[in-house]
Amino acid sequence: MEKPVILTGVRSNAEPTLGNLLGVILPMVRLQRKHAKDYNINFFVPDLHSITTHTDYVSLYKNTINNVKLIVAAGLDINDPQMLVYRQSYIPAHSEMAWILECFAYYGELNRMTQFKDKVERIDFREELNLSLNNYLQMQRKFGENYTKHEYIDFLAMHFAGLKSLVERQEKEATVGLFNYPILMASDILLYGAKYVPVGEDQRQHLELARDIAIRMNRDFGNLFTVPEPWEKLTQFVAGISGVRIRSLKHPQFKMSKSVSDPAGTILLSDTPEQAKSKVLDATTDSIGRINYDFKNQSGVSNLLQIIGILENKTIEGVLKDWQEQTSYVKLKRAAGDLVAQFLSDIQKNLRSISDQDIIDKLSHDEPIAALKANATLLNVQRAVGLRPIINDYPSDARN
Ligand code: AQP
Numbered sequence: 001m002e003k004p005v006i007l008t009g010v011r012s013n014a015e016p017t018l019g020n021l022l023g024v025i026l027p028m029v030r031l032q033r034k035h036a037k038d039y040n041i042n043f044f045v046p047d048l049h050s051i052t053t054h055t056d057y058v059s060l061y062k063n064t065i066n067n068v069k070l071i072v073a074a075g076l077d078i079n080d081p082q083m084l085v086y087r088q089s090y091i092p093a094h095s096e097m098a099w100i101l102e103c104f105a106y107y108g109e110l111n112r113m114t115q116f117k118d119k120v121e122r123i124d125f126r127e128e129l130n131l132s133l134n135n136y137l138q139m140q141r142k143f144g145e146n147y148t149k150h151e152y153i154d155f156l157a158m159h160f161a162g163l164k165s166l167v168e169r170q171e172k173e174a175t176v177g178l179f180n181y182p183i184l185m186a187s188d189i190l191l192y193g194a195k196y197v198p199v200g201e202d203q204r205q206h207l208e209l210a211r212d213i214a215i216r217m218n219r220d221f222g223n224l225f226t227v228p229e230p231w232e233k234l235t236q237f238v239a240g241i242s243g244v245r246i247r248s249l250k251h252p253q254f255k256m257s258k259s260v261s262d263p264a265g266t267i268l269l270s271d272t273p274e275q276a277k278s279k280v281l282d283a284t285t286d287s288i289g290r291i292n293y294d295f296k297n298q299s300g301v302s303n304l305l306q307i308i309g310i311l312e313n314k315t316i317e318g319v320l321k322d323w324q325e326q327t328s329y330v331k332l333k334r335a336a337g338d339l340v341a342q343f344l345s346d347i348q349k350n351l352r353s354i355s356d357q358d359i360i361d362k363l364s365h366d367e368p369i370a371a372l373k374a375n376a377t378l379l380n381v382q383r384a385v386g387l388r389p390i391i392n393d394y395p396s397d398a399r400n
Pocket of ligand 1: 009010011012013014017019020022023024046198199200201202203244245246247255256257258259260
């Protein structure tokens with residue numbers, strides 16, 4: 001009998017952050033060590049998801065290969081026979097299945113996905129807006145009441161053209177692909193019958209959407225899909241080593257994100273260990289003066305505790321035993337900073353020893369195997385919805 005599947009991926013749109021590393025890559029390594037015998041493990045690079053937001057298209061392919069290198073550097077054994085590694089765009093069934101699922105998902109459901117709104121809203125205009133406002137105020141100061149009607153109209157036209165271009169930029173970022181991508185993600189999951197999908201907490205709603213679509217289509221067509229386990233079961237399964245949300249070190253109310261410009265709050269894979277440590281030492285904390293795990297009131301401190309917990313492979317209760325009620329934020333930052341620096345330095349050292357060719361060989365070997373599995377699920381679904389004949393109905397249709 002086929003073993004159940006654990007599946008996850010990381011977009012190659014930009015350089016990975018500590019959030020990706022601790023949120024999903026390290027947990028995957030630990031899950032493999034714990035469950036390699038009982039599960040098949042799929043790691044894929046969602047390169048089609050990578051173009052849902054503006055990216056450096058010239059570097060995309062390289063980043064895709066680098067993402068696979070990264071999981072190897074983090075300790076995932078891709079030569080384990082239970083492990084499949086592939087690129088999403090190399091398996092056309094992902095896109096074909098996504099189209100069918102789109103026809104069974106509702107606009108209202110997608111419209112409720114908070115990540116789309118967050119991603120569109122976080123396009124940061126503040127700097128440009130302030131600049132534009134400052135220009136406006138300077139202009140007013142310069143001319144006082146003594147501007148001519150034409151000067152005033154020219155200035156206003158310039159000011160509003162600037163604002164209009166900001167709004168247009170926001171509209172351009174809100175692509176249909178970004179809106180629809182949770183359905184492509186559902187396809188990524190359902191094609192392989194994944195039971196557990198370890199993801200960061202930001203993806204929880206998308207996992208639930210995949211479940212809803214699977215349940216709905218199973219109800220209408222019989223058992224087409226394995227329904228992935230819900231969030232609560234997933235978090236039990238991963239026992240606190242996944243499902244987290246690493247926050248920005250500077251703005252701990254927000255997630256650390258690879259496509260948000262927040263250099264002081266974001267640790268990038270290419271940061272030197274010293275740079276990373278100094279970012280942790282400069283992390284925003286609070287004025288309460290006690291170490292508590294309380295994201296509502298002490299998000300900066302809680303973020304550091306969370307980082308320590310993941311890197312020391314302890315539950316949050318375990319970390320709290322070491323730190324709760326202590327008062328030195330400097331000590332906490334030093335401990336977190338040392339762990340992060342060591343972790344980065346190990347990964348960077350490993351990365352240097354992995355060749356592109358090894359990765360490409362592995363992908364070329366695994367992609368046809370993944371495609372076979374994906375195509376089998378797709379064909380079942382195509383038959384169920386009438387796009388392909390039911391077996392034996394049209395025996396002469398050789399293409400099935
Ligand atoms: N800050 C985070 N904490 C925990 N997990 C995180 N992940 C991302 N950021 C954090 C998890 O990493 C996996 C891969 O993410 P992705 O790149 O495929 O998509 P994303 O969620 O859009 O990640 P980013 O870093 O925020 O990228 P951008 O800025 O490009 O949108 C996912 O499981 C994600 O939950």
